[in-house]
Amino acid sequence: MLSNATLFLARRYLRAKRSFVSVITIISILGVALGVLTMIVISSVMKGFEGEFRKTLIGSEPHILLHPEGKKPTDAKTAADVLAKVQQQPEVLTSSTYINSVMYAERDGRQSGMDVLGLPEDGAKFYMTKVAKNKAEGSLDLVPGGVVCPDYVERELNARPGDSISVYASSNVTSAVKRYHAAMDMQDETKRQAAYDEIKLHPKEIRMVGSIRADTGGAYGYVTLTTAQQIFGFGDKVSGVLIELKQPSEVKEVSKRFAAAGIVPPGWSASLWTDAGDARLAAMSNERVMMWIVLLIIAVVAAFSVMNTTITVTMQKRREIGVLTALGSSQSQIVGIFVSQAAFVGMLGTVLGLVFSGVVLRYRDEIRLGIAVLNGGGEADPGMFLATIPAQIEPWFIAVTCLGSITLCLLAALPPAWLAARVDPAVALRD
Structure with a gap:
């Protein structure tokens, strides 16, 4: 019953009429939604670019080239002996x-x-x-x-x-x-x-x-x-x-197994398809890590908007908090009211961000074309490399983003909610 009262008050504060609270609540929800949208869209597109670059390398470079050190020519018999061993390998x-x-x-x-x-x-x-x-x-x-x-x-x-x-x-x-x-x-x-x-x-x-x-x-x-x-x-x-x-992504492990098994003769070495793009692939991975840090900052900023909403509500509802405390409500119940409010904002904002990100990813090429037209450009040549914007959706990252967004909202609401719960009822009613 007390739990129902907590949720009732949380909903009531969110739907406040003739009050600035409802406006900043909407702003908080949109802030969370934009944070989730940004994290999912940018991560998916960057992963897509990395995947396309990797696919291009696999499709254009020999997976493994076995050759003598210094890439000097070798006689046909030695090469034939190595080839016979290689052809017996299941990979x-x-x-x-x-x-x-x-x-x-x-x-x-x-x-x-x-x-x-x-x-x-x-x-x-x-x-x-x-x-x-x-x-x-x-x-x-x-x-x-x-x-x-x-x-x-x-x-x-x-x-x-x-x-x-x-x-x-x-x-x-x-x-x-x-x-x-x-x-x-x-x-x-x-x-x-x-x-x-x-x-x-x-x-x-x-x-x-x-x-x-x-x-x-x-x-x-x-x-x-x-x-x-x-x-x-x-x-x-x-x-x-x-x-x-058969599995080009395992090229480094396969190369090591070939060397350990003696398939690669003494004085020979292996050139791998990854050699042509290792530096670029590593740079793209580092770019993704740095982008995650930037996106995390964006999520924290969105969480601060939730904290701002909670602070505003606690200040405007100071007298009501005093009444609830005087009537015997515990500190945990007072905290629960505002944490529930933050949970609602976080979940609704996360769901909206998830929906919006799906729309942006679905129409990403149309959006790119619209921006290009506004800047005086036009449609990209269909035959050009990366004429369309690639995207690779990672379910685990989406799950982590959604859970992290809601968690940040809850954590952002705790400090002002805890301070509100410690208000002296006599002081609150006198104010």
Whole structure:
């Protein structure tokens, strides 16, 4: 019965007529709602960006590259032995030998460069299927004497699928530069000019068969293994073994198990897909932590608005508190009135924040477009990376946010409620 009286008074104070209390109660509810909305929306969007970046890396980078230290070429037999061990592992989806090096390209006086992956026929089919969603133009079917370029190379060379381009290995450029410097040091003009004339890059003609978007598919160019061996002068050697995993997120654990099991030969090392984005992923995680701190401050500010409401109510209801105390109400009952009021504000604000956050996340792209139009912009190119705002909702974070919001409201109401309960009834009635 006393509990019913406590709840009755709490509701009555919230619905106060012709009083400023009702206005600040609404403001408190909206403050809590905005705090919850901000925490859920920002956390979900930041998690979405992190997830999209991670997905892009997994879809564009080889999961594991096993290669000798210094990335020197290895003979085909050693690579075949490593490949046979790798293929027996249950974590491996597919694997093949590969060649990786830098290749320069030229067409009609235009130059560009790209990091090239050379793949055997069986490995190429699977890998090119993996990156097929990032196709820009032409075909992604690797053929001898053909290359699939990143789209930035296509633009820099002003080339299209079917065009021939001249390519040469980066090692040829390094050798040519060394020979050029050696020629510069020659004193005899005739010998120096003869040395200059002997400097050749030995380009090879290959055909561009297609292109891939660099923003989502990475900056790799793709050729067949035999074509790569010819361009880079590897003979029958390869760079190592390329591995695609069933669970790419476990790449670090799998790499450690391979090393412990002796699958990675002495003098070899592993390059992981995370190496390409570890720094960025770590930075994004740190950004999320800092954002949580900022959002927690926002939640505390919202809780202070609840405290302000409670203080206002206790000051306006000072005489009634004195009457209740004089009639025998205990301090816990007085505290319960205002804590119940804060609980109502906290729960209603949290529910509204939850609903509003769902609406904002559902229409986040439309909201972005509206803001862009107001700023003189327009709709983003659908083919552009992150043309839409990604969001990844985490149920556990939503639950923690809601519980934390209500808890902060209750804690914010306790100090003024406790002070109100300690008021001397005689002093309160005299005031």
